[in-house]
Amino acid sequence: MDAPYLLDSNGLLAAWRRLSAHAEFGQGERYELDEWGVPVANACPSARRQIVLTDIFCQVTEQIGHLAAMSVAVTTPSFGIRVPDVVWMPCDRWEDFDRDDPVPFVPDLCVEVLLDSDRAHDLDRRVTSYLEGGAREVIVVGRHGQIEIWGVKGSRQASMFGVALSPDRMYFEQGEIAAAPGARC
Template identity: 40%
Template sequence: MPTVATPAQEHQEQWDEITADPTLRDLPYKVETNAQGQIVLSPHTNHHSDLQGAVQELLRTYAPDGHAPPEYALATPRGVKAPDVVWMSPGRRKEMRETGDPSTLAPEICVEVMSESNTEEEMQEKRSLYREIGAEEVWVVGPEGEIRFFGDEERQASALVPDFPTEV
């Protein structure tokens, strides 16, 4: 009996094609895909990049045993998404690599920095997608640097990195 690819695996295959396309390699945008596999480009402002960098630096300070790269591609059932920052333990990083590239398993923490073009509904969908593929927490950084922490519900602080500041 032939096996049927999952939506995430189909998005992985399409992502391979996108990353191999030389005309798309050096775009100055965050690249994701939607549920239909269409490419979605999001330009960054310097302010957005500053907030993203601040979160990375703080993660390296407050959770030094993990890895905190920017814009890490994740294959979800509704397209490939790239959280602005992620944090993963060494063990999770190994598990993620085993699922392929982009990973179908999320890191423990996925962080999205709100842009002017983002909506609350979009952030709710991304939070749901990241949790569906294994994220334990999703953090949303607002335009003024305030951070909201989410597990099953919104919480006052991160359960994984409890001393992390609530503002950057």
């Protein structure tokens, strides 16, 4: 039996277009493609998760500009076509590709929100592939609202873009979070 092979960006794009054309798959952004072009289903986000995603999107646009987007498919070099929760990049990077297709590279900033998401199991690969694909920074909002910031040199204490996310704690599970001194949950 032939071993599966990794698809190049053209192969991934062709597989994405086939996937998007099928009515049973509904909206393309609910699926991703792994590095072999195999569809990976993502559950529809709950109302709670959608509220948090919208809040994070609004915070990014307020802090670094309106060139952010939610649930945009991006082409990674090692993990297929993935759909980060929020992406941001400068205006000139939005201009040079067909915006009906997945972004052919990874935007400068990617944000993943793990609230009621099944992405935690592949988070390390996801973060690595975003950074390998051109992201300058990846921000992860954990299941309990904690913020992790990653760059090509590893974990960071602060965003290189000056983004300081503060998700509303009422939407997160509080059981395992230690509140910062003076913070109210």
